[in-house]
Amino acid sequence: MVDTSLLFSIFLTAWTCSASPPNFVLLFADDLGFGDLGSYGHPSSLTPNLDRLAAGGLRFTDFYCSSPVCSPSRASLLTGRYQTRSGIYPGVLYPSSIGGLPLSETTIAEMLKPLGYATAAVGKWHLGFGSKGMYLPTNQGFDQYLGIPYSHDMGPCHNLTCFPPDIKCFGMCDFSSVAIPLMYNKVIIQQPVNFLDLERDYSDFATNFITTSTKKKQPFFLYYPSHHTHYPLYAGPDAAGISLRGPFGDALLDLDNTIGKIMTTLEKTGVINNTLVLFTSDNGPELMRMSRGGNAGLLKCGKGTTYEGGMRVPAIAFWPGTISPGVTHELASTLDVLPTFTRLAGAKLPKVILDGVDMTEILVNQGKSQREAMMFYPTDPSEKYGLFALRLGKYKAHFYTRGATHSGTTPDRDCSVFAGLKAHDPPLVFDLEADPSEHYPLSLEGKPDLQGVLERIKKVKKQFESSMVFGESQTSKGRDPSLEPCCNPDCSPKPDCCLC
Ligand code: MG
Numbered sequence: 012m013v014d015t016s017l018l019f020s021i022f023l024t025a026w027t028c029s030a031s032p033p034n035f036v037l038l039f040a041d042d043l044g045f046g047d048l049g050s051y052g053h054p055s056s057l058t059p060n061l062d063r064l065a066a067g068g069l070r071f072t073d074f075y076c077s078s079p080v081c082s083p084s085r086a087s088l089l090t091g092r093y094q095t096r097s098g099i100y101p102g103v104l105y106p107s108s109i110g111g112l113p114l115s116e117t118t119i120a121e122m123l124k125p126l127g128y129a130t131a132a133v134g135k136w137h138l139g140f141g142s143k144g145m146y147l148p149t150n151q152g153f154d155q156y157l158g159i160p161y162s163h164d165m166g167p168c169h170n171l172t173c174f175p176p177d178i179k180c181f182g183m184c185d186f187s188s189v190a191i192p193l194m195y196n197k198v199i200i201q202q203p204v205n206f207l208d209l210e211r212d213y214s215d216f217a218t219n220f221i222t223t224s225t226k227k228k229q230p231f232f233l234y235y236p237s238h239h240t241h242y243p244l245y246a247g248p249d250a251a252g253i254s255l256r257g258p259f260g261d262a263l264l265d266l267d268n269t270i271g272k273i274m275t276t277l278e279k280t281g282v283i284n285n286t287l288v289l290f291t292s293d294n295g296p297e298l299m300r301m302s303r304g305g306n307a308g309l310l311k312c313g314k315g316t317t318y319e320g321g322m323r324v325p326a327i328a329f330w331p332g333t334i335s336p337g338v339t340h341e342l343a344s345t346l347d348v349l350p351t352f353t354r355l356a357g358a359k360l361p362k363v364i365l366d367g368v369d370m371t372e373i374l375v376n377q378g379k380s381q382r383e384a385m386m387f388y389p390t391d392p393s394e395k396y397g398l399f400a401l402r403l404g405k406y407k408a409h410f411y412t413r414g415a416t417h418s419g420t421t422p423d424r425d426c427s428v429f430a431g432l433k434a435h436d437p438p439l440v441f442d443l444e445a446d447p448s449e450h451y452p453l454s455l456e457g458k459p460d461l462q463g464v465l466e467r468i469k470k471v472k473k474q475f476e477s478s479m480v481f482g483e484s485q486t487s488k489g490r491d492p493s494l495e496p497c498c499n500p501d502c503s504p505k506p507d508c509c510l511c
Contacts, residue, residue: 034233034285043324045295047308071341075345077346081293089112108140112485118152129231133217135158232352239265242297288329315417319448350370397410408465414427438468
C-alpha cells in the first residue's frame with residue numbers, strides 16, 4: 012500500500028527545494044450557481060475552456076463561499092477570514108460607501124508580495140472605493156489593477172448595453188450613481204465603460220501581465236474576479252448570440268473565452284505546469300432574474316439565502332502534473348484559498364485569527380480535508396442571531412431560515428423574500444449526502460446517533476461564536492455621494508456630468 016502522507020511530504024520537500032515558487036491564477040465568477048456549468052450538469056451552457064479545466068483538474072462537489080452576497084464573500088476569499096471579522100457586513104458596498112476592506116487586513120496579494128510575487132487584479136473589485144480611492148486593489152497588495160471597482164449594475168441604465176449595443180438591458184439598475192467607470196490603478200480611463208470591449212481589454216491585460224512576469228522570471232498572482240455572470244448580462248462580439256442558453260449563456264461564454272485566452276498564455280509562456288489555476292464563484296445564482304439568472308442545480312434556493320443554493324458553488328483546481336484529474340467530495344471553502352496559497356508559496360500566514368485551512372492535501376493527493384465545519388451567516392450577520400446554519404461533516408443544521416429578494420420567483424416558497432425570518436428549535440437537520448436539496452429534515456426522535464450529531468453541531472457553534480469578534484461594520488459607515496468615482500471631478504451637475 013502506498014503511504015500518501017509520505018508521498019505528500021516528498022512532494023513538499025521537492026517543492027520547497029524547487030527554484031521557482033508556483034504561480035497562482037484565481038478566477039472568480041459572479042453569481043454563478045452550482046448548476047450553471049456543463050461539468051456540473053447544465054445541459055445548454057457552452058464553456059469549452061472551463062470544461063477542459065474540469066476534465067483535466069479537480070472538481071469540487073462540496074465547496075462553499077462564505078456569504079450569499081458579493082462584497083463579504085470577496086473579503087473572505089482574499090483574507091481567509093469570515094466577513095464578520097473584517098467588517099464587510101451587512102449587505103454590500105456601494106460606489107459612495109465610506110467604508111471598505113480595512114487596510115489592516117492581509118490579502119493574498121499582501122501575503123505573497125514579500126516573496127517577490129508580481130500581483131495583479133483585473134475585473135470587479137467590490138471591496139470599497141473610499142476617499143481618493145483608498146480601498147482600491149493597489150492599496151491592498153496588488154501592483155496593478157484594471158477594472159470596475161464595484162458591481163456593474165451600480166450605475167445608470169443607459170450604460171448597461173447588451174449586444175448589439177442598441178438593445179437596452181432588461182431589468183432594474185441604480186439610477187443615482189455615476190456612470191460605470193473603468194479604472195487602471197487609481198485612474199479612470201473610461202466612463203462609461205464600454206462593456207462590449209471589456210473582455211478583450213481584460214484578456215490583453217492578463218496576457219501582458221503573465222508574459223511580462225514570466226520574462227522577468229518573477230512568480231505571479233493573477234486575480235480575475237469577473238463581472239460575469241452578474242446581472243445585467245452582456246457579451247462581446249465573440250460570445251453574443253452564440254450559446255444555446257440566451258443572454259446568460261452568452262455572458263458565461265464571454266467569461267469562458269477570457270479563461271481560454273489566459274490558459275493559452277500560460278501554455279505559450281511555458282509556465283502552465285508551474286501554475287495553480289483555481290476557479291470558483293462568489294455566491295449562488297440570482298434566481299429573481301428567472302431565465303436570465305443563474306441556476307443552483309439541485310440545490311435549494313440561491314443568492315441571499317443560507318440554503319445550499321446560496322453558498323455552495325462550483326470550484327475547479329487545475330495544475331497539470333501536480334493535480335490529478337478527478338472529483339472530490341471533501342469540504343472546502345473560499346476561506347481556504349489564502350492558507351493554501353501560503354503553504355504552496357512557502358509564505359508566512361498573517362498573524363491574525365484565520366478561518367481558512369490548508370487544502371493542499373486535497374489538491375495534491377485528493378486527500379482528506381482539514382475542514383470539519385462550514386458556518387453560514389446571513390447577509391446581515393449579528394451577534395444577536397449568530398449563525399443561521401452550520402454544516403458539520405455531512406450534516407447541516409438550520410437554526411434560522413429566511414428567503415431573499417435575490418432568490419424570488421422560484422416555485423419553492425422558502426426562497427422568496429416573503430419567507431420571513433423563522434427560528435428553528437430544534438434546528439432543521441439535513442443529511443447533505445443523502446439529501447443535498449434540503450428537502451427532508453431528519454426526525455431526531457428516538458435516534459440517539461442523530462441527537463448526538465446535533466449536540467456536536469451545537470458545541471461547535473457555541474465554540475465558534477464565542478471566539479468570533481465582530482469587526483466594525485464597514486457598510487454601516489454610510490455613504491457620501493462626493494466619493495463616487497468621477498473622471499471629471501469638478502463638473503456639474505453630478506452624477507450625470509461624469510462622462511469622459
Ligand atoms: Mg455576486
